Amino acid sequence: MTLLKLKQEQLARLTAFGWNEQREAEMGMYGEYEPARVIAQHSNLYRIVTGSGELTAEVSGKFQFEAAARSDYPAVGDWLAVKELPGESRAIIHAVLPRRSAMIRKAAGPMVAEQVIGANIDVLFIVNALNDDFNLRKIERYLVAAWDSGATPVVLLTKSDLCSDTAARIADVEAVAPGVPVHAISALQGGGIDALASYMRPGSTIGVTGSSGVGKSTLLNRLAGEELQQVQGIREDDARGRHTTTHRELFPLPGGALMMDTPGMRELQLWEADEGREEAFADIEALALSCRFRDCRHESELGCAVKAAVQDGSLDSRRLGSYRKTGRELAHQARKERAVSQRLKKNAAKRQPAAGRNDRSVED
Numbered sequence: 001m002t003l004l005k006l007k008q009e010q011l012a013r014l015t016a017f018g019w020n021e022q023r024e025a026e027m028g029m030y031g032e033y034e035p036a037r038v039i040a041q042h043s044n045l046y047r048i049v050t051g052s053g054e055l056t057a058e059v060s061g062k063f064q065f066e067a068a069a070r071s072d073y074p075a076v077g078d079w080l081a082v083k084e085l086p087g088e089s090r091a092i093i094h095a096v097l098p099r100r101s102a103m104i105r106k107a108a109g110p111m112v113a114e115q116v117i118g119a120n121i122d123v124l125f126i127v128n129a130l131n132d133d134f135n136l137r138k139i140e141r142y143l144v145a146a147w148d149s150g151a152t153p154v155v156l157l158t159k160s161d162l163c164s165d166t167a168a169r170i171a172d173v174e175a176v177a178p179g180v181p182v183h184a185i186s187a188l189q190g191g192g193i194d195a196l197a198s199y200m201r202p203g204s205t206i207g208v209t210g211s212s213g214v215g216k217s218t219l220l221n222r223l224a225g226e227e228l229q230q231v232q233g234i235r236e237d238d239a240r241g242r243h244t245t246t247h248r249e250l251f252p253l254p255g256g257a258l259m260m261d262t263p264g265m266r267e268l269q270l271w272e273a274d275e276g277r278e279e280a281f282a283d284i285e286a287l288a289l290s291c292r293f294r295d296c297r298h299e300s301e302l303g304c305a306v307k308a309a310v311q312d313g314s315l316d317s318r319r320l321g322s323y324r325k326t327g328r329e330l331a332h333q334a335r336k337e338r339a340v341s342q343r344l345k346k347n348a349a350k351r352q353p354a355a356g357r358n359d360r361s362v363e364d
């Protein structure tokens with residue numbers, strides 16, 4: 001089974017970054033390469049961990065040639081097949097292993113320009129503060145992005161020490177987030193933090209997202225038990241970039257879980273895709289099953305169960321508003337995707353005569 005012949009200490013180092021048997025099986029087809037995980041990215045340079053330690057890496061020329069979209073490139077959290085350059089602390093990236101989840105940054109241009117801002121996140125903490133930042137519409141949009149990425153969302157309401165009716169706020173969120181766990185916490189005072197332990201399983205990757213100032217760094221530092229990220233207010237003006245040579249965007253926490261904190265993840269650019277919308281608005285989708293017309297747009301149609309629910313007060317009209325809004329964005333997204341897939345097909349056809357895609361003897 002052990003095709004890779006990893007030594008005990010190599011296995012231990014990879015396992016600390018979430019390596020498991022499934023990944024080992026996936027590496028099978030890359031027998032001549034070594035497994036690695038991306039822990040930070042600075043444009044086209046990657047910081048990776050392999051069984052033997054931390055290295056800097058770049059993609060191979062062949063990888064570049066074959067990449068059809070920006071999202072094909074490695075991102076923080078990705079598992080890779082790499083080859084170390086003998087005698088150097090550098091490696092060449094030859095492949096990205098299949099992603100379990102991917103958070104994607106919406107690009108203004110075509111979809112080929114869209115970028116993965118975090119890969120293989122198991123649990124996504126959606127952070128909203130219990131002060132002026134508290135915003136159900138925003139939480140809904142983050143939830144759609146989470147469902148769409150494949151990560152499991154958990155809503156964290158921070159700064160509970162500043163709020164006098166946390167229970168009511170939790171109920172508000174539960175009403176727009178059916179089935180999603182919601183926790184009120186104070187990262188500053190420690191209240192509610194223990195409840196997060198159940199998400200921190202060894203090897204599991206946790207992402208954190210939410211607007212600036214909601215307390216993400218404060219929470220991360222508390223979970224890490226040390227000062228990993230500088231907290232607003234004590235951060236120096238020019239220290240915003242926070243990168244030093246030891247800068248990591250994916251780091252192991254004391255209990256064995258991995259925390260991902262990339263600049264792109266900090267504040268997601270939110271947009272919606274079909275499946276994510278269905279899950280985030282499961283209540284409306286369920287009501288819509290009872291509408292008289294299958295293609296009911298829940299506007300002024302006869303026998304509309306969704307409008308009826310708004311009228312009898314069982315559905316918040318603002319929630320229907322959010323649902324409609326994501327629907328419009330979806331239509332736009334779908335048009336864009338069709339255009340891009342046509343272009344990709346054309347490009348693929350052009351590339352066909354070139355050397356076989358599976359010829360892995362070609363080096364960088």
Ligand SMILES: Nc1nc2c(ncn2[C@@H]2O[C@H](COP(=O)(O)OP(=O)(O)OP(=O)(O)O)[C@@H](O)[C@H]2O)c(=O)[nH]1
Pocket residue numbers: 158159160161162185186187188189210211212213214215216217218219230231232233266
């Ligand atoms: N009262 C209270 N203040 C908090 C809490 N958590 C964070 N803060 C404060 O909120 C401010 C912002 O906290 P950060 O942790 O820097 O917020 P952030 O989300 O990382 O912000 P960005 O780095 O801009 O994304 C700081 O002054 C923190 O001390 C909390 O639980 N309660």
Ligand SMILES: [Zn+2]
Pocket residue numbers: 288291292296297298299301303304305306307
């Ligand atoms: Zn309807």
